[in-house]
Amino acid sequence: MRRGAITQGSVLKAIAEYDELGRDEFLARYGFGEARSYVVVHDGREYDSKAIAGVAHQWDQGRALRPDEFSGGKEHAAAWLKRAGFQVKAVKNPDWARDEIILACQLVMENGWKGLDAQDARVVELSGLLQLLPIHAEAERNEKFRNPNGVARKTFDIATRHPEYQGKPTNGGALDVAVLMEFLARPDEMTEVARLIRQGIVAGELQGLAPTDDEEFDDYSAPEGRLLMRRHQARERNKNLRKKKIASVTQRGGRLACEACGFDFEQVYGDRGAGYIECHHVVPLHEAGEGKTKLSDLALICANCHRMIHRRAPWPTPAELRASIERKHAADRRAAEAIARPRRAADEQMPKPGSDIHR
Numbered sequence: 001m002r003r004g005a006i007t008q009g010s011v012l013k014a015i016a017e018y019d020e021l022g023r024d025e026f027l028a029r030y031g032f033g034e035a036r037s038y039v040v041v042h043d044g045r046e047y048d049s050k051a052i053a054g055v056a057h058q059w060d061q062g063r064a065l066r067p068d069e070f071s072g073g074k075e076h077a078a079a080w081l082k083r084a085g086f087q088v089k090a091v092k093n094p095d096w097a098r099d100e101i102i103l104a105c106q107l108v109m110e111n112g113w114k115g116l117d118a119q120d121a122r123v124v125e126l127s128g129l130l131q132l133l134p135i136h137a138e139a140e141r142n143e144k145f146r147n148p149n150g151v152a153r154k155t156f157d158i159a160t161r162h163p164e165y166q167g168k169p170t171n172g173g174a175l176d177v178a179v180l181m182e183f184l185a186r187p188d189e190m191t192e193v194a195r196l197i198r199q200g201i202v203a204g205e206l207q208g209l210a211p212t213d214d215e216e217f218d219d220y221s222a223p224e225g226r227l228l229m230r231r232h233q234a235r236e237r238n239k240n241l242r243k244k245k246i247a248s249v250t251q252r253g254g255r256l257a258c259e260a261c262g263f264d265f266e267q268v269y270g271d272r273g274a275g276y277i278e279c280h281h282v283v284p285l286h287e288a289g290e291g292k293t294k295l296s297d298l299a300l301i302c303a304n305c306h307r308m309i310h311r312r313a314p315w316p317t318p319a320e321l322r323a324s325i326e327r328k329h330a331a332d333r334r335a336a337e338a339i340a341r342p343r344r345a346a347d348e349q350m351p352k353p354g355s356d357i358h359r
């Protein structure tokens with residue numbers, strides 16, 4: 001049986017059976033539960049996508065799939081139905097990303113740490129802006145995505161988490177609280193971050209940036225959010241800039257060595273490594289606004305050190321990373337000496353081999 005090899009015709013048959021039996025009986029007959037993540041839309045009606053995809057198999061493949069044989073998500077059912085030409089819609093909107101929470105939190109701060117109503121013009125404006133952010137794919141959104149009601153609710157989730165709020169918090173997750181605490185600790189910096197995200201969207205600059213490779217840099221590796229992180233990466237991966245930076249170093253007779261650990265690609269890899277090094281943009285994200293990248297904004301950095309810098313916030317500068325590498329070395333050396341010392345003393349007390357035998 002080839003899972004997922006379903007045709008449009010068989011999906012239509014499954015939908016017809018669903019219509020005939022009614023939802024409850026259709027789901028019960030094939031052992032499916034209600035769709036939690038996606039529904040398939042046909043003729044203006046919504047159907048549980050996993051059940052439809054599973055049942056469609058009986059026309060194409062001889063038997064219906066059981067719910068435990070596949071997932072309802074974009075790996076399986078949702079992808080198969082889309083491939084068969086159907087519209088698939090998310091049931092639930094994606095969780096708020098850090099960038100989105102930053103924008104909402106900034107509004108709450110501006111409002112004296114009070115929540116705002118859905119009719120408030122600032123909420124309506126923010127709702128429109130959030131719908132433009134290139135963070136969540138269209139297929140992950142439903143028609144209520146970041147609508148004024150949802151945005152207003154989020155402002156209350158944030159406001160009611162403020163340490164001075166007297167009542168019970170309405171809702172909200174750990175990320176809401178984390179962003180709120182950052183605003184309380186560094187209001188100017190976070191306000192500037194919000195301004196940069198807004199401005200990047202309004203200017204159209206951030207929409208054009210590709211997502212970071214694997215979005216492996218999650219919401220905790222850049223407190224400024226994914227969009228400014230993408231811009232950071234785009235700037236340091238700019239081929240022309242990197243070429244110019246490398247040329248400026250080699251022309252001064254400098255070596256292309258990592259500014260943090262000293263790694264030299266040519267020294268280790270020979271010709272294959274010659275002329276290679278990465279660049280890291282050293283200006284903090286909340287300061288790196290509009291304007292051109294200067295060569296002095298870029299540091300030469302090896303791939304390993306670059307990963308380590310971006311791994312967790314706050315990002316160390318290359319000099320800070322170098323200092324921490326040196327501290328680690330020194331500590332390792334002391335530990336090795338401490339182990340070697342008693343052994344050496346013990347070695348000295350050992351009788352020389354054969355020394356008393358001939359006495």
Ligand SMILES: [Zn+2]
Nearest residue numbers: 258261302305
């Ligand atoms: Zn390095």
Ligand SMILES: [Zn+2]
Nearest residue numbers: 236279280281
């Ligand atoms: Zn970097």
